[in-house]
Amino acid sequence: MIEGSISNRIRILRFHNGEMSQAELGQRIGVTRQTIAAIEAGKYSPSLEAAFRIAQVFNVPLGEVFQWDENATH
């Protein structure tokens, strides 16, 4: 199996979008603040649908929010 893990830039994107809070982002995509915190920390991988919603909120392609990091392991 190919080794690697998913990393994300949600914290940076929130900062560039007027320091959007985790609660606001969660509310806009239909999850709790705790779920956004878990995604940001890399502890929880969101569904594809939630991932696309996050990208849509920031108005960027999915690949700018989530990346596959081949050097990292779980």
Added chain:
Amino acid sequence: MPYREKTAWLSLIAMVVAFGPYFTIVASLHREPLPNLRQLGLFAVAAIVQMLILGLGHLYLGRRSPEEARTPPDERDRAIIRRSISSAYYLLIAGMILVGCVMPFNSSGWTIINAALFTIVGAEVVHYGVVVFSYRRQS
């Protein structure tokens, strides 16, 4: 702490507080033939204690964070619930095989009933334990 983690803690505490003493007491009782109303009474007390803790606890938690209580579970909450139920299932099915297929040949009456109850309580403890652990780990 998220509302759903608090409710899982509540369920875990209610289970341990209500059924911990119950199993401790019944383990020391003499075996009596059915219907054994003393055991039935003990079980009723344990069930009432559990219901009271859960009822009052949910009322208190719901009043403290009414918005969170009304919010339906999101995808991570549902993933945690699925994981916890599948973990508890293994214990439940093993216990039920023991209770239903093995114990009738060497036990009877309240021994079998208590073994079934113990399996159910154990599975519930695993279920809520995995929920709490998952929220603690943020996973």
